[in-house]
Amino acid sequence: MLKLKTGFALLFFSLCFSLLVGCEGSSSPDLTDKTKVTGNVTDTTGAPIAQALVFPEPAGETGGPIPEIAKFTDEQGHFTWYVPVGTYNFIIQKQGFLLKRVPVTATESKKTVHLRIILYRE
Amino acid sequence: MKNSLFFRSFAFILAGLVTFLPVTSVLAGPVPTSSDNPHTPVASDGSQIDPHAPGSDDIVQTDNGAYSKGAKGNNVRQWERFVTDGRKSPSATADKPSTESIIGSDSRTRVKDPSVYPYRAIVHIESNIGNCTGWMIGSDTVATAGHCVYDPDSKKWASWAKVYPGRNGDEAPFGSANAKRFYSVTGWTVQGNHNHDYGAIKLDKSVGNQTGWFGYRWQSGSLNGVNENISGYPGDKDYGTQWEHRDQIRETTTYKLIYNNDTYAGQSGAPVYQDSYQNCGVCSLAIHANGVYGGKNSNRGTRITKEVFHNLNIWKNQ
Numbered sequence: 001m002l003k004l005k006t007g008f009a010l011l012f013f014s015l016c017f018s019l020l021v022g023c024e025g026s027s028s029p030d031l032t033d034k035t036k037v038t039g040n041v042t043d044t045t046g047a048p049i050a051q052a053l054v055f056p057e058p059a060g061e062t063g064g065p066i067p068e069i070a071k072f073t074d075e076q077g078h079f080t081w082y083v084p085v086g087t088y089n090f091i092i093q094k095q096g097f098l099l100k101r102v103p104v105t106a107t108e109s110k111k112t113v114h115l116r117i118i119l120y121r122e
Numbered sequence: 123m124k125n126s127l128f129f130r131s132f133a134f135i136l137a138g139l140v141t142f143l144p145v146t147s148v149l150a151g152p153v154p155t156s157s158d159n160p161h162t163p164v165a166s167d168g169s170q171i172d173p174h175a176p177g178s179d180d181i182v183q184t185d186n187g188a189y190s191k192g193a194k195g196n197n198v199r200q201w202e203r204f205v206t207d208g209r210k211s212p213s214a215t216a217d218k219p220s221t222e223s224i225i226g227s228d229s230r231t232r233v234k235d236p237s238v239y240p241y242r243a244i245v246h247i248e249s250n251i252g253n254c255t256g257w258m259i260g261s262d263t264v265a266t267a268g269h270c271v272y273d274p275d276s277k278k279w280a281s282w283a284k285v286y287p288g289r290n291g292d293e294a295p296f297g298s299a300n301a302k303r304f305y306s307v308t309g310w311t312v313q314g315n316h317n318h319d320y321g322a323i324k325l326d327k328s329v330g331n332q333t334g335w336f337g338y339r340w341q342s343g344s345l346n347g348v349n350e351n352i353s354g355y356p357g358d359k360d361y362g363t364q365w366e367h368r369d370q371i372r373e374t375t376t377y378k379l380i381y382n383n384d385t386y387a388g389q390s391g392a393p394v395y396q397d398s399y400q401n402c403g404v405c406s407l408a409i410h411a412n413g414v415y416g417g418k419n420s421n422r423g424t425r426i427t428k429e430v431f432h433n434l435n436i437w438k439n440q
Contacts, residue, residue, distance in 0.1 A: 034275060036275075053357045053358065053387065055357075055386075055387040057223075057413075058413075058414065058415040058416070060417070061416060061417030062416075063415060063416075064412065064413075064414075064415025064416055065316050065411075065412040065415050065416075065422075066412060066413065066415065067267065067269035067270075067319070067390055067411060067412065068223065068267075068385060068386065068387050068388070068389050068390040068410065068411065068412060068413050068421075069251065069252040069253070069254055069267075069269055069270060069387060069388070069390045070252050070253035070254070070356070070357030070387045070388030071252040071253075071387070072252070072253070072357075082275035093358065
């Protein structure tokens with residue numbers, strides 16, 4: 001009888017959990033949960049670097065999905081990404097400079113992050 | 123007695139849940155209508171979308187799905203040569219970029235001659251949103267990822283886009299074409315739901331008559347084990363060069379296909395395709411969209427489901 005009761009209890013809690021979590025397939029992300037990550041990319045003299053490729057790579061088991069679109073810095077060396085809650089390595093690369101990885105943690109309470117990135121020549 | 127009390131309590135709570143569930147469903151939101159369908163197509167200029175799909179010659183029903191035939195085009199060249207601002211590979215480490223979307227070592231190989239079919243039906247997309255890949259699905263229509271035409275974060279369509287079929291660095295053997303309209307679905311533009319991350323570009327010229335276009339198909343059930351290729355324009359390589367990598371479908375979900383092809387930023391929108399399938403010809407199964415995330419060491423594309431298939435047909439026919 002104890003096993004039967006345990007079984008019912010498990011069934012009951014499973015049902016409650018399923019109701020709380022909902023169905024994965026029907027969920028849609030809340031865009032307001034994203035963190036806006038902006039940045040300026042310069043060389044060691046402070047001159048802006050245009051056309052540097054910037055891409056947030058999800059790190060570990062949190063973060064993403066990230067669209068695999070190629071975003072480049074503008075003429076002022078500026079970029080903007082929006083990322084879901086999680087941890088990332090922002091990868092910045094440009095010919096003639098060493099590739100740089102910058103860790104960023106996006107949380108529900110952290111709505112904006114600004115990065116100042118200096119690339120070093122090879 | 124204790125047991126009886128336990129079961130009575132259990133039955134009471136269960137009955138409560140069953141009664142309460144429909145109420146919570148109503149409170150959670152209205153019952154979906156056709157306008158809430160995430161596959162409802164939308165156009166960047168707000169134009170009405172003719173729901174009429176192409177004729178039966180273009181679409182072939184199969185036992186568990188359907189396909190739209192590809193075509194090789196007439197291969198008439200219209201060369202454009204230009205200077206790409208001297209942009210080469212953006213990093214000295216580009217040949218071994220140990221990033222998440224490269225699974226293990228980088229196995230991508232450069233397409234030596236993208237002017238041959240089917241590579242010439244793959245386009246390099248430049249836009250104010252960013253650079254992507256797309257693939258011709260008709261004479262003047264390009265399929266791509268939704269995030270390549272609409273940014274749900276800024277809630278804006280791309281304001282312009284230029285596509286280069288079969289581009290090979292500084293050379294475009296079929297010239298270029300401008301976008302005159304973008305398409306996606308409300309599941310992406312309103313909900314920002316990655317399950318519905320797909321779209322299309324209508325071009326100002328019928329360059330597909332020269333390049334040809336891809337076939338594409340949907341089928342119910344698993345696609346696991348199907349050999350496929352992804353070819354596109356990654357941002358970590360010499361600018362405007364096309365790269366490919368072959369693998370197979372590793373996992374099939376309702377909305378996504380999952381595979382281990384190496385990809386990189388800029389390959390969004392690339393076709394995930396079979397070299398041959400029945401009379402479909404070169405036949406696409408998905409639209410590449412995301413790299414590795416969530417602890418799963420694989421890349422993913424938006425699966426061409428029955429609904430996606432229908433919308434691609436509609437956009438092709440506008």
